[in-house]
Amino acid sequence: MAETAISHGHDVGHGAHSSTGLSNNKLGMWMFLGSECLLFGGLISTYMLYKGRVNVGPQPDQIFDIPFTSVSSFILLMSSLTMVLAVSSAQRKDERNMNLWLVVTALLGATFVGGQVYEFTSFYREGLGFTTSLFGSSFYTLTGFHGVHVSVGIIMLMALVGMNRNKRIPGDRAEVVELIGLYWHFVDIVWIIIFTLVYLIPS
C-alpha cells in the first residue's frame, strides 16, 4: 500500500491524508458516493416494484414525453463534459476557464431541473399526483430525489464560483473542484440509469 501511495505521488500534497497516502477528502467523497448507490438503488428498485402494481390514474406509457426527456438527458450529459473541463482547467490553474465552465455546468444543471419542474407540472395536470397511485408516488420520489441532488450540485457550483472570486477556497483549489465534479458526475450516472429503466423500458 505504501508503494501505491508513493506511485501516486500527486495525491500527496492535497490537504489531510490517510495512512494510504491518499487525500482523506477524496476518500470520503468516494465512500459517500458508494453509499449513495444504496440510496438510489433502493429508490429505483421500489419504483420497479410498484410501477405496475395498481392500474389507477395515468400509466407511464401514457404520460411520458420521451423526446422531451431525451433532450433533458442530453443536457445533463453535456453538463458532465463542462464539469470535467472545469476540473481540467483547475488542475492547469486556468482560473478564467475554470469559472466559465463551472457557470456553464450550473446553467445546464438549472436547465435540467427546469425541465423536470415542467415535466412534473404537466404530469400533475394530466392527473398524476403524488398520491394518485403507487407508480406516481414512487416516480415522484425517485425523480424528485434526483432533482434535489442536481439542485444541491448547482448550489455547490455557484458557491464554488463565489468563493473562488473571493479567494476563500481552503486548501487545494483543484481538489475542491474535483470533489464537486465527482458529485456532479455521480448525479449524471444516476440519471443514465433512471432514463433507461424508468423512461425507455415500458411497463
Add this chain to the structure above:
Amino acid sequence: MSTATEHPEQIEHTEHTEHTEHADAHEAEHHGLSDKHYVYVALILAALTAIEVSTYYVDFGPFFMPTLLILMVVKFVTVVSYFMHLKFDNKLFTYLFYSGLLLAVAVYCGFLATFKFFLQKG
C-alpha cells in the same frame, strides 16, 4: 558511464527526455485525458444516447431490452472511468465505489426477488 563522460550533451538530452516523459506521465495521470479527448468521450456518449432514444422509434424486437441495458452499462462505466478519473486514479477509489454499487445491486436484486418481481410478466 564512459559514454556519459564522453558525451555530456547526450546524457543531458537523455535526462531531459526522461524528465519530459515523467512529466507527461504525471500530467496524464493527474489530469486523466486532454480536453480534446474529453470532448471525444462526450461525443461517444451522445451517440450512445441517440441509439438509446432510437429504440423508442425503431422496433428492435428481442434485442430491445439487451440493447438498452448494455448501452446503459457502457455509458455508466464510460462516465465513471473517464470523467470521474477512476481509470487513472488509485485503485482503492475503484474498490470503494464499485463495492458500494455491487452491494446495492445484490441487496436490491434480493429484495426484488422476495417480491417475485422477476417472475412477473410485462
